[in-house]
Amino acid sequence: MKYPSPIPSAAGGLPLLGHLIPLLRDPLGFLTRLPEDGDLVRVRVGPLQVLVVCSPDLMGEVLRDDRTFDKGGPVFDRVREFAGNGLGTCPHDEHRRQRRLLQPAFHPARLPGYAPAITARTVEATGSWQDGQILDVFAVMQELSARITADTLFSTATPPEVLSQALGDVNTLLNAIPVRMATPRLLDRLPTRGNRRYHQARARLPRTLQHIVTERRAAGTDHGDLLSMLLTACDPDSGPAEQKLTDEEIIDQVVTFFLGGADTSASVLASALHLLGQHPEIEKRLHTEVDAVLDGRPATHADLPHLELTDRVLTETLRLWPPGWIFTRTCTADTHLGRYAVPAGTSIVCSPYPLHRQADLYPDPDRFDPDRWAPDHPCPPRRAAFIPFGGGARKCIGDRFSTTEMVLALATIVGRWRLEPLPGTPVRPTLGLALHPGGLRMRAVARIPAGTESPVNS
Structure with missing residues (x-):
């Protein structure tokens, strides 16, 4: 009989505190060192114990078996506070039905219809920049991504003042996430300014969305946006009853898409611009591609097959700066992960960040190298070891939409502007719902694409 192997503990644990101190000092560095201790590692934070998955094979087992x-x-327990029971947070027994109902809204055939809103918002945002202006890059990208998400969710059918209120509340929730994820629940009710703003936004956003949904149902008009798809979605497996989403379920989905769309794409775009600023030789090649494909105009959906380097730049950014830097699972039954026995009730932690930086999976892993994703590369990365959008049945439903948005936005931005890093300005990984470059301030410099005589934005 083959007995299960003991699960190793992470190095550096202290009595009572466990691994709290290294986690607080440098959480990403701590996670990145864990594969040295094993492919499944026990980590303690005070009395709490979790198992951290450190190998692509075990990660694949977790992602494929979303029932166990x-x-x-x-x-996820914290995220459910404001995201409700949407597709990204609902348990397994509700997921398949929700996925079937929502999948048509993200069918590849619908992506060309969303593309004009993506490009229009990007042109509008960059058109307000001034040559030499210093930008808070993540804040600018977050505003852009939120506007794009709002346009694709609600088209132009929602009054601007209602949309502005919703965007303000989304921004409040996004900014509160890092603090609340690190704060004990006992402190949630303290009458601090941050708590008051959070609770107001958390209560008001569903009311605003309920008002929008009620008016849309009464009008019965298909605006060709995501909300119209959600209102008319039917479960093909529900039989004659044609099961649809309730208003509460629609609101949970809209909040999920709003938060994910605004934060994820913004984080990747900001990270890509940061990396390009640090690697001028790759930036120059990207300008050459964008100038040749776009010839001074904004990007369109038809340009996507020709923006190959743009796509690889974003793929490599997703490897080095995965926005979904951590996710957790709960083991629902006694089981095994590889050679290890895992009892029911165990909390499992998965992080793409250390996985994407393992030298045996990615040679020279800390180097920004978009060409490692080129189709003719002699040693292409293992796709199973690349999970910026998760995997298995719970893989992000909006991965193609997000990729389309980021390619179109990045190509349109770099066609018009160079963003130069500011000397002496430290940029640090900042952890919240998404990983993004904190403190990233860059100077916008108007470009003169090859073959033109004046800046594109003039």
Whole structure:
């Protein structure tokens, strides 16, 4: 009989505190060192114990078996406070029905219809920049991504003042996420300014969305946006009853898409611009591609097959700066992960960040190298070891939409502007719902694409 192997503990644990101090000092560095201790590692934070998955094979087991390794754990329990029971947070027994109902809204055939809103918002945002202006890059990208998400969710059918209120509340929730994920629940009710703003936004956003949904149902008009798709979605497996989403379910989905769309794409775009600023030789090649494909105009959906380097730049950015830097699962039954026995109730932690930086999976892993994703590369990366959007049945439903948005936005931005890093300005990884470059301030410099005589934005 083959007995299960003991699960190793992470190095550096202290009595009572466990691994709290290294986690607080440098959480990404701590996670990145864990594969040295094993492919499944026990980590303690005070009395709490979790298992951290450190190999692509075990990560694949967790992602494929979403019944045994269900959504749950410290991260998702906090996210459910404001995201409700949407597709990204619902348990396994509700997921398949929701996925069937929502899948048509993200069918590849609908992506060309969303592209004009993506490009229009990007042109509008960059058109307000001034040559030499210093930009808070993540804040600018977050505003852009939120506007794009709002346009694709609600088209132009929602009054601007209602949309502005919703965007303001989304921004409040996004900014509160890092603090609340690190704060004990006992402190949630303290009458601090941050708590008051959070609770007001959390209560008001669903009311605003309910008002929008009620008016849309009464009008019965298909605006060709995501909300119209959600209102008319029917479960093909529900039989004659044609099961549809309730208003509460629609609101949960809209909040999920709003938060994910605004934060994820913004984080990747800001990270890509940061990396390009640090690697002028790759930036120059990207300008050459964009100038040749776009010839001074904004990007369109038809340009996507020709923006090959743009796509690889974003793929490599997703490897080095995965926005979904951590997710958790709860083990629902006694099981095994590889050679290890895992009892029911165990919290499992998965992080793409250390996985994407393992030298045996990615040679010279800390180097920004978009060409490692080129189709003719002699040693292409293992796709199973690349999980910026998760994997298995719970893989992000909006991955193609997000990729389309980011390619169109990045190509349109770099066609018009160079963003130069500011000397002496430290940029640090900042952890919240998404990983993004904190403190990233860059100077906008108007470009003169090859073959033209004046800046594109003039």
